[in-house]
Amino acid sequence: MISEIVNKSMSSSSSQQHQFRYTQTPSKVLHLRNLPWECTDDELVHLCNPFGNIVNTKCNVGANRNQAFVEFADLNQAISMVSYYASSSDPAQVRGKTVYIQYSNRHEIVNNKSPGDIPGNVLLVTIEGVEAGDVSIDVIHLVFSAFGFVHKIATFEKTAGFQALIQYTDSDTAASARNALDGRSIPRYLLPEHVGSCHLRISYSAHRDLNIKFQSNRSRDYTNPMLPVNHTAIDGALQPVIGPDGKKKEPESNVLLASIENMQYAVTVDVLHTVFSSFGTVQKIAIFEKNGQTQALIQYPDVTTAAAAREALEGHCIYDGGYCKLHLTYSRHTDLNVKAFSDKSRDYTLPDLSLLATQVPPTGWQNPQSTPMYPVSSPAFQAQVPGGQMPSWDPNQQAFRPSYVPTPDNFPGQTYRGPPIPAYASAAMPAGASSPHAQRNPNVHNASSMGITQHGVPPNVNFQPSGPSPPVPGSSPHMQTNPMAGAAPQGHRPYYG
DNA sequence: AGCACA
Numbered sequence: 001m002i003s004e005i006v007n008k009s010m011s012s013s014s015s016q017q018h019q020f021r022y023t024q025t026p027s028k029v030l031h032l033r034n035l036p037w038e039c040t041d042d043e044l045v046h047l048c049n050p051f052g053n054i055v056n057t058k059c060n061v062g063a064n065r066n067q068a069f070v071e072f073a074d075l076n077q078a079i080s081m082v083s084y085y086a087s088s089s090d091p092a093q094v095r096g097k098t099v100y101i102q103y104s105n106r107h108e109i110v111n112n113k114s115p116g117d118i119p120g121n122v123l124l125v126t127i128e129g130v131e132a133g134d135v136s137i138d139v140i141h142l143v144f145s146a147f148g149f150v151h152k153i154a155t156f157e158k159t160a161g162f163q164a165l166i167q168y169t170d171s172d173t174a175a176s177a178r179n180a181l182d183g184r185s186i187p188r189y190l191l192p193e194h195v196g197s198c199h200l201r202i203s204y205s206a207h208r209d210l211n212i213k214f215q216s217n218r219s220r221d222y223t224n225p226m227l228p229v230n231h232t233a234i235d236g237a238l239q240p241v242i243g244p245d246g247k248k249k250e251p252e253s254n255v256l257l258a259s260i261e262n263m264q265y266a267v268t269v270d271v272l273h274t275v276f277s278s279f280g281t282v283q284k285i286a287i288f289e290k291n292g293q294t295q296a297l298i299q300y301p302d303v304t305t306a307a308a309a310r311e312a313l314e315g316h317c318i319y320d321g322g323y324c325k326l327h328l329t330y331s332r333h334t335d336l337n338v339k340a341f342s343d344k345s346r347d348y349t350l351p352d353l354s355l356l357a358t359q360v361p362p363t364g365w366q367n368p369q370s371t372p373m374y375p376v377s378s379p380a381f382q383a384q385v386p387g388g389q390m391p392s393w394d395p396n397q398q399a400f401r402p403s404y405v406p407t408p409d410n411f412p413g414q415t416y417r418g419p420p421i422p423a424y425a426s427a428a429m430p431a432g433a434s435s436p437h438a439q440r441n442p443n444v445h446n447a448s449s450m451g452i453t454q455h456g457v458p459p460n461v462n463f464q465p466s467g468p469s470p471p472v473p474g475s476s477p478h479m480q481t482n483p484m485a486g487a488a489p490q491g492h493r494p495y496y497g
Numbered sequence: 498a499g500c501a502c503a
Contacts, residue, residue: 034498061501069501100498111503 052077116203129291280305
C-alpha cells in the first residue's frame with residue numbers, strides 16, 4: 001500500500017502530471033472523458049445543464065472521439081457540477097457509460113465550432129484527389145445512400161476540389177454518414193483506374209434544402225422524379241462513354257489530364273510544354289498537386305491532337321529510368337482557366353507583346369502522323385519541331401521572356417543531378433545508352449552548354465513518344481507497359497476500410 | 498479514462 005503510493009508519487013514526478021493529478025485549479029471549462037464516441041452536443045448539454053448555463057461545448061474530442069469539453073457561464077456552476085459528482089453515489093453517465101469529469105486545464109473553449117461543424121441535414125463533401133469527372137453522381141449516391149435516403153445531391157468544383165452537397169432527411173442521418181465516412185475513401189472499384197486514393201472530407205453545410213433545377217450529371221433530386229432532365233448536361237460530350245469492352249471510358253477531350261508518377265525530377269510548365277508540343281500547339285498548361293501526386297492539365301486546340309498526344313505518350317516517362325511516368329486521361333475540361341504566366345500554369349494563347357514584335361506567325365500543327373513526332377536533336381529541340389510549329393511563347397528564346405528569370409535553384413540540388421540533356425531524340429539514342437548513373441553526375445551543371453538556359457529541362461529528358469514507332473521495352477528499367485498492371489490486385493481494399 | 502484546435 002505504502003509502496004504503491006510512493007511509486008505513484010515518484011512516477012508522477014513531472015510537474016505537469018503533478019498538477020494534473022492533485023492541483024486541478026477550478027475552471028469553468030470541464031473536461032469530460034470516457035464518453036461514448038457517438039456522444040452529441042445535445043447529450044453534453046443535457047448532462048451539464050442542471051448545473052448552470054452552458055456557453056460552449058466541444059464534443060468528440062481526441063483520437064477516439066470520446067472526450068469533450070463543456071464551458072459554463074460561471075465558474076461556480078462548473079464547481080457545483082464537479083463537486084456534485086465527486087460525492088454522488090451514481091456517476092455521471094451518457095448512454096449508460098460512466099463519464100469522468102474534471103476541471104479542464106484551460107479556461108475557455110476556443111474555436112469551438114467552425115461553420116462546418118454545426119450539424120445539419122446537408123453534408124458538404126470534399127472528394128480529395130479526384131477531378132470532377134472521376135466520381136459520378138451515381139457513385140456518390142450509392143455511397144451516401146448507405147446511411148439513409150438521400151434527397152438531393154449537387155456537385156460542383158471549387159478551389160478545394162470536387163465537392164458535393166448531400167441532403168438527408170435530418171441531421172441525425174447526416175451525422176451518421178459523416179461519422180462513418182469522414183476521412184474514408186471511396187472504394188477503388190467504384191473509381192476510374194487512374195484515381196489514387198480519394199479521401200472524403202465531410203463537414204456540415206449551412207444549407208437545409210438544396211435547390212436542384214435539373215436532373216443532370218452534376219445534380220440530382222431524388223425526391224422529385226418529375227424534375228426536368230437537363231439532357232445537354234447528361235448526354236453531352238462529357239458523359240462517360242462505354243467502350244467495346246464494356247468498361248467505362250472517359251470521353252475524349254481536347255484537354256489531357258496527366259498524372260505524373262515517380263516524380264524524381266521537377267516537372268515544370270516548360271518541360272511539359274516541350275513534351276506535349278510535339279503533337280500540336282499547346283494552348284494552356286496547369287500543374288497542380290492532387291493527394292501528393294503531381295498532375296497537369298494540357299490543353300490542345302482540338303480533340304484529335306489531344307488524342308494523338310495521349311496515344312503516343314501514355315505510359316511513357318519524361319526522363320529515362322522510369323522517372324516521371326505519364327499517365328494520360330481525358331479531362332472533363334475543355335477550356336482551362338489558368339494564370340497566363342506562373343510557375344504552375346501558362347496560357348500560350350494570350351498575345352505576348354514582347355513576342356509579337358519579332359514573332360514568326362504561329363503555324364498550326366498539320367499532320368502529326370506524317371512527320372516525326374518529336375525533334376531529332378536535343379539542344380534546340382523546341383525550335384526544330386517540324387511543321388513550322390512555333391509556340392507563341394518559346395522558353396528557349398530568352399530575349400522574349402521579359403518576366404521569366406531562370407532560377408536554377410528551383411531545382412533542388414539533390415534532385416538536379418545531371419546535365420539537362422533533353423534527349424528527346426530517343427530514336428537517336430539507343431535504349432540504355434543514357435545510363436542514369438552516367439548522366440546524373442551531381443557535379444555536372446552545364447545547362448548553358450546545352451544551349452538551354454531554361455531551368456525547366458532537367459537531366460536526361462529521354463522521352464520516347466511512341467508515335468510511328470512502338471515504345472522500346474526496357475529502355476527505362478522501371479517502365480511498365482501498363483502502369484496499372486501491378487496496381488490492380490491491391491486496388492481492392494475493403495469497403496471504407 | 499487523462500486536455501481539443503486553428
